[in-house]
Amino acid sequence: MSKWLNPRSAFGITLIVVALLALPFVAAMGGQAWVRILNFAILYVFLALGLNIVVGYAGLLDLGYIAFYAVGAYTYALLASPHFGLHWPFWVILPIGALVACFFGVILGSPTLKLRGDYLAIVTLGFGEIVRIFMNNLNAPINITNGAQGITLIDPVAIGDFKFSTTSQILGISMSGPQKYYYLLLALVILVIIINLRLQNSRVGRAWQAIREDEIAAKAVGINTRNLKLLAFAMGASFGGVAGGVFSAMQGFVSPESFSLIESIMILAMVVLGGMGHIPGVILGAVLLSILPEALRYGVGPIQMAVFGKMLVDPESLRMLIFGLALVLVMRFKPAGLWPSPERKRELSDAGAGNG
Amino acid sequence: MDIFLQQIINGLVQGSIYALVALGYTMVYGIMGLINFAHGEVVMIGTLVTISVAGFLIKAGMPVIFAGLAGLTVSVLVCMALGWGLERVAYRPLRNAPRLTPLITAIGMSIVLQNVAMIIWGRNYLTFPPLLPSVAFEFGGAHFTAVQVIIVLVSALTMGGLLFLVYRTKLGMAMRATSQNPAVASLMGVNINRVIAAAFIIGSALGALAGIMVGTYYEIAHYQMGFMLGLKAFTAAVLGGIGNLAGAMLGGILLGLIEALGAGYIGDLTGGFLGSHYQDIFAFLVLIVVLMFKPSGLFGEKTGDRA
Numbered sequence: 001m002s003k004w005l006n007p008r009s010a011f012g013i014t015l016i017v018v019a020l021l022a023l024p025f026v027a028a029m030g031g032q033a034w035v036r037i038l039n040f041a042i043l044y045v046f047l048a049l050g051l052n053i054v055v056g057y058a059g060l061l062d063l064g065y066i067a068f069y070a071v072g073a074y075t076y077a078l079l080a081s082p083h084f085g086l087h088w089p090f091w092v093i094l095p096i097g098a099l100v101a102c103f104f105g106v107i108l109g110s111p112t113l114k115l116r117g118d119y120l121a122i123v124t125l126g127f128g129e130i131v132r133i134f135m136n137n138l139n140a141p142i143n144i145t146n147g148a149q150g151i152t153l154i155d156p157v158a159i160g161d162f163k164f165s166t167t168s169q170i171l172g173i174s175m176s177g178p179q180k181y182y183y184l185l186l187a188l189v190i191l192v193i194i195i196n197l198r199l200q201n202s203r204v205g206r207a208w209q210a211i212r213e214d215e216i217a218a219k220a221v222g223i224n225t226r227n228l229k230l231l232a233f234a235m236g237a238s239f240g241g242v243a244g245g246v247f248s249a250m251q252g253f254v255s256p257e258s259f260s261l262i263e264s265i266m267i268l269a270m271v272v273l274g275g276m277g278h279i280p281g282v283i284l285g286a287v288l289l290s291i292l293p294e295a296l297r298y299g300v301g302p303i304q305m306a307v308f309g310k311m312l313v314d315p316e317s318l319r320m321l322i323f324g325l326a327l328v329l330v331m332r333f334k335p336a337g338l339w340p341s342p343e344r345k346r347e348l349s350d351a352g353a354g355n356g
Numbered sequence: 357m358d359i360f361l362q363q364i365i366n367g368l369v370q371g372s373i374y375a376l377v378a379l380g381y382t383m384v385y386g387i388m389g390l391i392n393f394a395h396g397e398v399v400m401i402g403t404l405v406t407i408s409v410a411g412f413l414i415k416a417g418m419p420v421i422f423a424g425l426a427g428l429t430v431s432v433l434v435c436m437a438l439g440w441g442l443e444r445v446a447y448r449p450l451r452n453a454p455r456l457t458p459l460i461t462a463i464g465m466s467i468v469l470q471n472v473a474m475i476i477w478g479r480n481y482l483t484f485p486p487l488l489p490s491v492a493f494e495f496g497g498a499h500f501t502a503v504q505v506i507i508v509l510v511s512a513l514t515m516g517g518l519l520f521l522v523y524r525t526k527l528g529m530a531m532r533a534t535s536q537n538p539a540v541a542s543l544m545g546v547n548i549n550r551v552i553a554a555a556f557i558i559g560s561a562l563g564a565l566a567g568i569m570v571g572t573y574y575e576i577a578h579y580q581m582g583f584m585l586g587l588k589a590f591t592a593a594v595l596g597g598i599g600n601l602a603g604a605m606l607g608g609i610l611l612g613l614i615e616a617l618g619a620g621y622i623g624d625l626t627g628g629f630l631g632s633h634y635q636d637i638f639a640f641l642v643l644i645v646v647l648m649f650k651p652s653g654l655f656g657e658k659t660g661d662r663a
Contacts, residue, residue: 061456111644114651117455118391122594123647125587126640133637261587265463272456313475321471327464328446335453 024182035178039250041290042185043243048270048286049192049279050239055268056277057205058232059212061121063264064108064128068237070135070259071104072097072244074145077254080155083146090157094245101241102234104131109233113226128264136256150255157184157249165252181250188246192239196279199235208232209277273330275337277344284339293323358497363620364613369504369573371612372511376566377589378596378604379518380559386535386599387555388451393462394442396586397469398435398560402567403484403577404477405431411485424487432564438469439560443553466583473579481578484571507569514565515605518558522601527554535599591643597656607654614642 027034047069054062075097079088108127112120139147156165156177164184165177199205207228210218219225248254266289274285296319304312336344377399384392410427414420446461491502522528533541534551542548570585571577588611596607618638646654 055456111648115647116651118385118598119594119647119651119653121391122591123644126591126643129587130637130640133634137633268456269460269463272460276454276456314479317471317474317479320467321475324464324467324471328461328468331453331457331461331464332446332449335450335457 020186024179028176028179032176032178035176035182037291037294039178039181039185041287042182042189043247043250044267044270044290045283045286046185046189046192046243046246047240047267048274048282049189049196050236050243051267052196052271052277052279052282053199053208053239054232054236055271056282057200057208057212058229059208060229060232061117062124062233062236063121063261063268064124064126064131065236065240065267066259066261066264067108067128067131068101068104068240069244069247069263070131070256071101071237072241073248073254073258074135074151074244075100075241076245076248077151077154078144080249081151082153083151087155090155090159090249094242097241097245098238099241101244102238105233105235105237106230108237109230113229125261125264128259128261132256132259132261135259145256148256150253150257152253154248154252154254156252157181157246164249185246188242193279193283200279204228204231212277269327273327273337275340275344278337278339278341281337281339281341285337288338292326293319296322359620360617361496361498363616365498365500365504367613367616368609369507369612370616371592371609372508373566373569373573373585373608374589374592374611375605375608376511376514376562376569377585378593378608379515379601380563381586381590382593382596382598382601382604383531383555383559385593386601387531387552388447388538389455389599390447390458391462391590392442392447392556392559393459393586394446394465394469395559395563396582396584396589397466397473398438398442398582399563399567399570399585400577400579400582401438401469401473402431402435402564403571403581404473404482404579405434405564406568406571407482407484407577408477410487414485420485420487423485427487428565428568431568432561435560435564435567436557439556439563440553442560443556448549448552470579470582477579479579481576484575484577486575487572503572507573510565511569514562518562519601521558527551531555588639591639594653595643595646597653600653600655603653603655610654611639611642614638 024035024038027038047065050068051062051065054060054065076093078084079086079093079096080090081087108124112123115123135145136148138145139149145151156163158164162168164180167174167176168180169175207218207223210221210223211225211228215225247258267286270285270289271282272285273289274283275281297315300319300322301315304310304315304318330338377395380395380398381392384390384395406427409430410423413423413426418426442465446465447458450458450461488503488506493500493502493505520528522531530541530546530551531554533544533546534548538548541551566589570581589608592607592611593604594607595611596603596605598604615635615638619635622634622638650656
């Protein structure tokens with residue numbers, strides 16, 4: 001811990017903390033929409049870190065991660081909305097959401113442990129689709145999920161009378177709903193980062209890395225690969241569940257549309273683009289990929305108007321086009337991700353032909 | 357019994373389309389161990405190009421049959437070029453990169469192609485010009501059309517041709533050698549780059565054919581149609597054992613049959629609890645169950661240790 005006391009790093013940390021605390025007020029100058037974008041960026045960091053446990057640490061390619069997010073979101077939505085007339089408090093539901101998602105993670109994990117690489121990928125993908133299809137259709141004969149319309153009027157997070165959804169005065173500063181959610185999310189994500197950091201160097205984390213590098217060798221040195229792979233699925237899933245609960249409360253609305261395959265793919269892209277298995281890289285990837293499409297949304301249309309005087313190309317497709325190109329180009333020139341872990345970088349330059 | 361026969365016919369037709377698309381996935385996977393996520397988009401482009409070319413020629417007064425053939429030729433050529441371009445731009449530079457890297461470029465290319473298609477063809481559904489006469493037959497209480505018969509026949513012929521190419525020609529031998537061991541194959545004088553490019557080009561041509569079949573069958577096309585089709589076809593390829601040509605064909609047909617029968621009988625099986633909108637679940641459930649017992653697909657060889 002001594003490096004934390006070094007005056008230069010202490011200064012750096014203070015700077016980061018101040019910047020993070022001030023960020024929602026800076027963003028609010030551009031409108032509350034930017035605060036929401038910021039909140040989603042943090043939510044994606046949360047999700048990407050959860051998926052990083054499965055993909056980055058344990059090396060299990062999961063293309064259905066969004067299913068756990070969906071399970072968490074629906075758990076919250078059902079237990080805190082007029083749909084069933086239940087209004088349980090936030091803290092009670094969040095752990096329940098994590099547990100339910102964890103349970104689903106084990107359900108998915110246990111039959112698929114034998115599978116390797118791309119076979120696992122397609123099965124997880126199928127699982128994600130199954131969950132989404134059920135959410136889309138479980139409105140008949142018993143209406144559980146309200147089908148494609150989704151569930152509305154979900155309770156916001158509240159601590160006693162202090163509601164996170166409305167503007168209120170705190171210490172003489174007026175804070176909007178999204179700004180309050182920002183601090184809540186920030187606190188949660190810091191917790192997740194700490195858990196991730198501790199996991200990375202723990203006995204479990206090292207065992208995961210051993211499984212990732214060579215499963216047979218890992219088994220040979222006495223690592224219980226079955227339980228550890230299940231644990232990776234379960235932990236990743238629980239993080240997804242918690243993130244889903246927060247999403248549900250923040251949006252006040254969930255529908256199956258938010259949990260399509262493309263979302264799973266986006267989160268995987270965040271992990272890989274940032275630098276698989278490396279926490280700062282994953283955070284960077286998540287922030288970039290969640291902000292970029294939004295920034296393009298605000299940038300592409302006006303720039304076209306300014307340059308050509310009219311809309312030449314539908315801005316919505318142009319922005320996704322640029323986004324897709326960015327994915328290709330980054331991977332083309334930074335195959336190990338934008339910010340890979342030092343060891344991984346070394347492995348790649350040593351081996352030339354690396355495989356993960 | 358007539359429902360059963362009807363669903364078998366529908367399943368065969370859908371299955372042959374899946375099989376053709378699945379071959380594109382499996383060829384690329386067999387040779388370079390890469391999931392070409394953009395393959396569904398190649399199929400979509402094949403359909404849309406045919407709509408534009410054939411539609412234009414029919415409007416210009418050309419007989420339908422020639423317009424259709426011209427549309428087919430142009431669309432196959434465009435898709436071949438596209439497949440070749442994809443390999444050059446998105447995959448070749450990353451051949452020695454970590455395994456997940458080309459997966460992300462594939463996804464990037466898929467997003468790019470979808471949006472290019474949306475810019476060119478717009479976001480509305482397009483109607484596919486009727487290229488084949490709509491003749492209907494009846495057999496044992498089940499109805500089927502000339503289109504369905506032709507789809508099954510053409511895909512069977514194409515698959516036969518592909519098997520001939522892979523098992524009876526020099527290029528096929530080079531492909532099989534590369535899929536077993538690229539380094540040794542290249543020592544034996546096989547030009548790996550050309551073999552990989554050939555796999556992409558042939559796979560894309562099959563994709564274009566499949567796209568045209570989808571168009572004639574459903575008479576409708578859309579810039580997002582490639583996504584679900586690609587997903588199903590990929591599922592079919594994995595079901596059969598990815599990298600295995602016969603596996604992809606049988607997997608495709610099997611998936612088509614399972615879906616059709618599933619959609620036909622799911623209501624009866626669950627006492628009306630689940631309706632036919634659960635059709636998509638069947639494909640994935642069967643896949644999960646099959647892989648639980650045969651972890652490398654129905655006909656796949658044991659995969660290596662590339663986690």
